[in-house]
Every structure is written in structure tokens, then in C-alpha cells.
Amino acid sequence: xxxxxxxxxxxxxxxxxxxxxxxxxxxxxxxxxxxxxxxxxxxxxxxxxxxxxxxxxxxxxxxxxxxxxxxxxxxxxxxxxxxxxxxxxxxxxxxxxxxxxxxxxxxxxxxxxxxxxxxxxxxxxxxxxxxxxxxxxxxxxxxxxxxxxxxxxxxxxxxxxxxxxxxxxxxxxxxxxxxxxxxxxxxxxxxxxxxxxxxxxxxxx
Amino acid sequence: xxxxxxxxxxxxxxxxxxxxxxxxxxxxxxxxxxxxxxxxxxxxxxxxxxxxxxxxxxxxxxxxxxxxxxxxxxxxxxxxxxxxxxxxxxxxxxxxxxxxxxxxxxxxxxxxxxxxxxxxxxxxxxxxxxxxxxxxxxxxxxxxxxxxxxxxxxxxxxxxxxxxxxxxxxxxxxxxxxxxxxxxxxxxxxxxxxxxxxxxxxxxx
DNA sequence: TAGATTGTTAATCGATTAACAATC
DNA sequence: TAGATTGTTAATCGATTAACAATC
Numbered sequence: 001x002x003x004x005x006x007x008x009x010x011x012x013x014x015x016x017x018x019x020x021x022x023x024x025x026x027x028x029x030x031x032x033x034x035x036x037x038x039x040x041x042x043x044x045x046x047x048x049x050x051x052x053x054x055x056x057x058x059x060x061x062x063x064x065x066x067x068x069x070x071x072x073x074x075x076x077x078x079x080x081x082x083x084x085x086x087x088x089x090x091x092x093x094x095x096x097x098x099x100x101x102x103x104x105x106x107x108x109x110x111x112x113x114x115x116x117x118x119x120x121x122x123x124x125x126x127x128x129x130x131x132x133x134x135x136x137x138x139x140x141x142x143x144x145x146x147x148x149x150x151x152x153x154x155x156x157x158x159x160x161x162x163x164x165x166x167x168x169x170x171x172x173x174x175x176x177x178x179x180x181x182x183x184x185x186x187x188x189x190x191x192x193x194x195x196x197x198x199x200x201x202x203x204x205x
Numbered sequence: 206x207x208x209x210x211x212x213x214x215x216x217x218x219x220x221x222x223x224x225x226x227x228x229x230x231x232x233x234x235x236x237x238x239x240x241x242x243x244x245x246x247x248x249x250x251x252x253x254x255x256x257x258x259x260x261x262x263x264x265x266x267x268x269x270x271x272x273x274x275x276x277x278x279x280x281x282x283x284x285x286x287x288x289x290x291x292x293x294x295x296x297x298x299x300x301x302x303x304x305x306x307x308x309x310x311x312x313x314x315x316x317x318x319x320x321x322x323x324x325x326x327x328x329x330x331x332x333x334x335x336x337x338x339x340x341x342x343x344x345x346x347x348x349x350x351x352x353x354x355x356x357x358x359x360x361x362x363x364x365x366x367x368x369x370x371x372x373x374x375x376x377x378x379x380x381x382x383x384x385x386x387x388x389x390x391x392x393x394x395x396x397x398x399x400x401x402x403x404x405x406x407x408x409x410x
Numbered sequence: 411t412a413g414a415t416t417g418t419t420a421a422t423c424g425a426t427t428a429a430c431a432a433t434c
Numbered sequence: 435t436a437g438a439t440t441g442t443t444a445a446t447c448g449a450t451t452a453a454c455a456a457t458c
Binding site: 018 | 216217219220221223224225228245246247282283284285289291298299301302303305306307308309312313314352353355360376377379383384385387393395397398399400401402403404405406407408409410
Binding site: 007009010044046047050060061062063 | 451
């Protein structure tokens with residue numbers, strides 16, 4: 001156990017552990033070891049044990065980790081033992097696909113509002129949610145105390161939209177626009193850019 | 206300049222540099238410095254210089270880097286100074302959104318084939334491309350010598366589909382299924398899982 | 411008990427940063 | 435020339451791995 005600040009690189013692996021554990025749980029498995037988990041996800045057993053031990057002694061010598069218990073611990077650490085409201089800004093192809101995506105269930109998130117600037121899209125219903133105009137976004141975010149947003153607008157307006165989100169109180173942004181977003185340091189950003197990910201692999205081809 | 210093996214973490218930053226440089230180029234800027242670039246993308250100037258210098262001496266003391274020249278160098282290093290064929294397997298919401306995504310242009314990629322197992326989807330046309338059945342996928346991949354695939358099928362079948370892709374000769378996989386994919390070590394995989402990215406941020410909320 | 415596996419230490423390995431001579 | 439900025443070295447910092455005592 002370690003009360004110091006946990007390195008972000010470790011935090012980044014916890015959701016991967018959690019995802020693998022939930023998969024094992026679905027199959028009905030009760031117990032796993034750092035070795036087995038490591039083989040599942042391509043991470044060394046020593047690293048998994050070291051990462052987990054930052055937060056407490058969750059395993060048992062000889063038998064390993066209780067899967068339901070470790071899931072519960074990781075969910076609590078990651079604060080996904082509850083359901084967070086998420087909004088999506090930008091109803092282009094990616095945003096539309098995300099609005100209809102059903103992969104957030106039981107992972108701690110729920111899409112609650114959709115926004116776009118295009119008058120043709122505003123008022124449409126996607127996955128039972130109405131698309132709102134961005135002009136009323138700040139107010140709606142504040143009113144609902146939304147902390148998490150997905151940005152899927154064109155690159156040209158992504159920073160402007162981000163500034164509005166930050167001003168409205170959003171603290172975590174998942175960015176699909178192919179541009180780096182500048183935010184205050186108390187706001188988290190994760191970048192998802194398919195082209196960037198592909199370019200990282202072509203080097204090895 | 207360094208003929209040794211370049212660390213993957215450096216390779217992973219090159220596409221980010223490239224994206225920022227292309228953005229500067231679009232604005233007509235001719236020259237930049239490690240300092241300016243670093244401020245744009247939140248990376249230290251020293252690290253940018255060190256990363257770039259792994260591949261040669263591309264800058265000039267006193268003036269910095271020629272943007273068109275550095276773009277050309279990075280594109281060549283990353284092998285995106287050409288257009289790669291990319292196929293998408295799985296025409297659910299995410300796959301459908303990716304098929305219609307127009308963000309691959311001028312970044313080295315072109316979606317050429319779409320696949321799905323659902324008889325209702327096979328035969329449909331998305332973005333001028335016909336959706337093919339997965340049953341004929343291996344043959345089509347081999348025939349067209351496709352090296353890059355995007356996997357956006359449900360988690361339950363993602364590994365099976367991946368095995369087929371690998372057998373057909375695919376060497377780079379962008380995985381949207383929320384599951385770790387096992388592949389031979391000469392095959393690259395990048396994972397994109399929105400829920401995992403979001404969970405990494407909720408820790409800090 | 412015997413076997414297995416954790417949590418943790420120490421050693422190794424790798425990445426980042428600071429600083430500055432070289433030079434445009 | 436004077437100012438600016440690179441490429442690179444050395445120092446620092448951080449992450450990973452190997453190994454094993456503790457113990458279930």
C-alpha cells in the first residue's frame with residue numbers, strides 16, 4: 001500500500017485489468033492469478049502484482065485474487081462503481097456512431113445528451129436522445145452537473161467547443177477530433193484518432 | 206542519427222508531430238521550432254528534438270525546422286508517403302461510422318472493403334462501398350494484399366475474426382472491440398476502447 | 411504438509427530533462 | 435556579427451523485472 005501519488009501510467013492499466021477481470025467473471029470464473037491475467041492481456045505478472053499492490057493487499061498467497069472482490073476494488077479506485085453522465089458534442093459519423101454505441105453499459109457510463117450545430121441535425125432523435133443545439137449547451141451542462149464529454153466535432157471548432165465545455169465545468173474530455181486540445185491542468189483529456197493509431201503501426205510494415 | 210532499434214514510445218509520438226506539422230502547413234507556416242511545436246502539443250522541446258534526431262539532422266541551428274521538409278521526412282519514416290488500403294470488419298455503429306469517416310484522406314489511408322456477417326447488412330452500400338460477407342474475406346484480403354484492418358465486431362467474435370485476418374496476411378489491426386487481441390509478434394495491434402479511455406479519467410474526478 | 415502465489419525489495423533497464431557547444 | 439535553435443551528452447528521473455521471503 002502506498003499513499004503517495006500513483007503514476008498515471010499505472011492508472012492507465014487499471015481499466016485494462018478491470019476489463020479482463022469482467023470478462024473472466026462473465027464466464028463464471030471466481031479466482032485468477034497475476035500470471036493468468038498477464039497472459040490474457042500481454043502484461044508481465046510482476047507488473048500486475050506491483051500495480052495492484054499500490055492500492056492495498058487484494059490477493060492471497062497461494063490462491064491469487066478473488067475476481068469479484070478485485071473487480072469491486074478496481075471499480076471503486078477508478079470511481080466507476082457508479083454511473084457517470086456523458087454528453088457527446090458533434091453528431092457527425094463518429095459522434096452518431098458513439099451515440100448509438102451500446103458498449104458503455106456496465107462500465108460506468110451513460111450517454112445523456114447530444115449536441116450539434118447543424119440545424120438539420122438539431123431536433124433529430126438518436127437512440128432515444130434528442131439532439132440539442134450547441135448554443136444552449138453550457139447551461140444544460142451546468143444544470144445537470146455533467147463532468148464528462150466526448151468531443152467529435154471537426155478539428156476546426158474542437159478547441160472552441162472544448163473551451164466552452166471547460167467553462168461549463170466539464171473535467172474529463174474524450175477527444176475524437178484530430179487535433180491536440182489545450183485545457184487547464186485540472187481537466188483530463190484522452191485523444192482517440194484512428195489515423196494516428198494507424199500511422200503508429202505502418203512504421204513496422 | 207541512430208541506426209539502432211528505435212523505441213516504440215518514440216514511434217508513437219511521430220504521428221502526433223506529423224499531425225501538428227500538417228496543421229501548421231495548412232495555415233501556410235513554413236518553419237517551426239521544437240519549442241513552438243512542443244507548446245502546441247504539450248511535449249517538451251528537448252524531447253521533440255531528441256525524438257527527431259533519432260532519424261537524422263532535419264533542423265537548422267538558429268532557424269528550426271522546415272515544415273514541408275519535416276513533414277516529408279516523417280511521412281517517409283512512418284511509411285505514410287503512400288496510400289494504404291484498409292478494410293473494416295464489423296458494420297455495427299462504430300464500424301458504420303468509421304466507414305463513412307472522411308478523416309483518413311491525406312493521412313495515408315483509404316478504406317477499400319467492408320465486411321459483416323449479418324445477412325441484412327451484406328449487400329448494403331455504405332459510402333460507395335458494398336458490404337461483403339465475412340465468409341469470403343480471407344480470399345479478398347489475399348487477392349488485394351491488404352495489410353491493415355479495423356476490427357469493430359462484438360467482443361465475442363473479435364479474436365476469431367482476428368485469427369482469420371492474421372491468416373490472410375494482415376499485419377496491422379486497429380481494434381475497437383473491448384477485448385485484448387492475441388496476435389503473433391509480427392502483427393501490430395492498437396486498441397481503441399472509449400470506455401477504457403473514460404475510466405482512465407474518472408480516477409481523477 | 412506441500413505447492414502455489416502474493417507483496418515487496420533491489421537491481422536493471424529505459425526515458426526524460428537540463429545544459430551547452432556547435433552553427434546557421 | 436548577434437541571436438536563436440539545433441543535436442547531443444550527461445545527469446536525473448521513473449518504470450520494469452527478477453527474485454524471494456512470507457504465507458495462504
